[in-house]
Amino acid sequence: MQKFVKIPFIFLFVGSLLGVFLRLQFVSPTPGINYSNFLHGHSHVMFLGWVFNVLLIGFTLNHIREDDQRGVRLLFIILQFLLLGMLVSFPIQGYGFFSILLSTMHTLAAFFFIAKFIKKVKSMTSISAWCAVVALVFFMISSIGPFSLGYLMASGLGKSQWYFFSIYFYLHFQYNGFFFFGVLSLFFNLLERRQIPFDVFGAKRICKMFAFACVPAYFLSVLWAKPGISYNVVSAIAAIIQLVAFMAMLGLLRKVFAHMRTKFRPEVQWLLIVVTMALLIKLILQLLSAFPIAAQLAYELRPVVIAYLHLALVGVISFFLMAWYGELERVSIWFWNGIKLFFICFIAMEICLVLSPWWRAIFGVHFISAADVLLFFSIGLSISCLLLMMGFSKRAKAFLV
Known part of the structure; x- marks a missing residue:
């Protein structure tokens, strides 16, 4: 599983690009685009491509012996192809036939991993294994x-x-x-x-x-x-x-x-x-x-609800996953610079989202719009995700050192 550790960051970057596209729709709408469909695509990439992938990799490396990981590696590859299918199908049709089929197949494949994982760790007494279950x-x-x-x-x-x-x-x-x-x-x-x-x-x-x-x-x-x-x-x-x-x-x-x-x-x-x-x-x-x-x-x-969701999913979950990678993986200065930029853009977007319902009342009609500010910082988030990917040392061959 060690060779797959960078894949979640690829999906994080792709998901951030979808986020930029969604923010662009509030500034310059694209004709013929279904916003909800792209939103579903964005959320699935972030949930399954980023967080789910990291947790699957982490649970496997932490609790399944390397000689027992072969089946999990094959399953992980299958899951990535299903994710790529969802990355295409959701923006096109939303919750249509192919999207539901692919997401169902992904869930069933995840169930297979869960059954295998619980079987492997049922005799373990560590709290980390218990929390994973x-x-x-x-x-x-x-x-x-x-x-x-x-x-x-x-x-x-x-x-x-x-x-x-x-x-x-x-x-x-x-x-x-x-x-x-x-x-x-x-x-x-x-x-x-x-x-x-x-x-x-x-x-x-x-x-x-x-x-x-x-x-x-x-x-x-x-x-x-x-x-x-x-x-x-x-x-x-x-x-x-x-x-x-x-x-x-x-x-x-x-x-x-x-x-x-x-x-x-x-x-x-x-x-x-x-x-x-x-x-x-x-x-x-x-x-x-x-x-x-x-x-x-x-x-x-x-906008306040979106800010709350981002607080939970980015402020709590994503920042911890980045910390976990930073502690256990050999990363370069680009990785830490990416996190710094990510943090700045995240805080700025949270403030902007919370203030956006009263933006004109606070800053006046001639000030730059909240949509423009959110678009600017969403681009910054995408750049930071690119830096995170660049931050993995090519010489790093060992994970969990």
């Missing part, structure tokens, strides 16, 4: 969302609330379940690999709190439909549990900060601080969204 279980749960879309569209419910419930179901259990526990697995494996002592039993209890709260926290994604005050209460309780778990995790890790400062690269330490701050902000916003006024405001202000 939990992550993959959440991946399977999330697949209920897209699998239900075909039925909903065939039943004439393609534009109903149930369609959006299914989309949000998939999104929630991907980034709050699969991605989040995947990140925890990689993080704990870093501690294990660097022989940094920590309270394993305490960490597992905290992870169980996150897992328990993840299921009812889904209701936070549907409060805009006003299902009833009881859903707000359940959502708030779930958000509080996750916030408490976060604070408990911070308290647990405070005891190993000194070891992390001596055994992690300075750049990685900085990225982990960024991830921690982003996660804290995300959890606070999650709790606030349980209140009806905040939920309705978020529903009405789409």
Whole structure:
């Protein structure tokens, strides 16, 4: 699997180019283009080509012996061809026949990997292996969302609330379940690999709190439909549990900060601080969204929702994955320069997205538009992704050193 470690960054770059194209539509629309179709293509490339690929590689390298990886390598290659098919089909037809077929085949292939992985690690007792299994279980749960879309569209419910419930179901259990526990697995494996002592039993209890709260926290994604005050209460309780778990995790890790400062690269330490701050902000916003006024405001202000999703998917997940690569792979200065540029553009875009509903009121009608600013920084993100790819040393033959 070591020879595939650069592939996720290729998809990250391609996904960023799709992001630039999407931003361009707000400045200079392309005739005949279906924006939603390209948005689906962008999200699938980022979810499956970037995050899923990194986690599959990480789980395999961390927990499956090299002599048992042959089948996984073949499966990984098949998954990449399916992704390339989706990269073409989604922009052309959206959730059409070929797109659904390819995404279904990708999910079924992922199920095959999950079955093989769980069989290999069932006797392992490490918390990193446990978190990896939990992550993959959440991946399977999330697949209920897209699998239900075909039925909903065939039943004439393609534009109903149930369609959006299914989309949000998939999104929630991907980034709050699969991605989040995947990140925890990689993080704990870093501690294990660097022989940094920590309270394993305490960490597992905290992870169980996150897992328990993840299921009812889904209701936070549907409060805009006003299902009833009881859903707000359940959502708030779930958000509080996750916030408490976060604070408990911070308290647990405070005891190993000194070891992390001596055994992690300075750049990685900085990225982990960024991830921690982003996660804290995300959890606070999650709790606030349980209140009806905040939920309705978020529903009405789409740019703010996009900023929140980017905070979760980029600020928490992507920055950690970059830190993981930076700690374990031999990378050049281009990689770290790419991360610096990525960080600057990400922060600028987040600020712009949050301010965009009131942009003209703040800056006046003669100031450059929010769409132009977002396009500019999205181009910067693409350049940073290119630098990340360039940052892999050609002489680096060993991963997980």
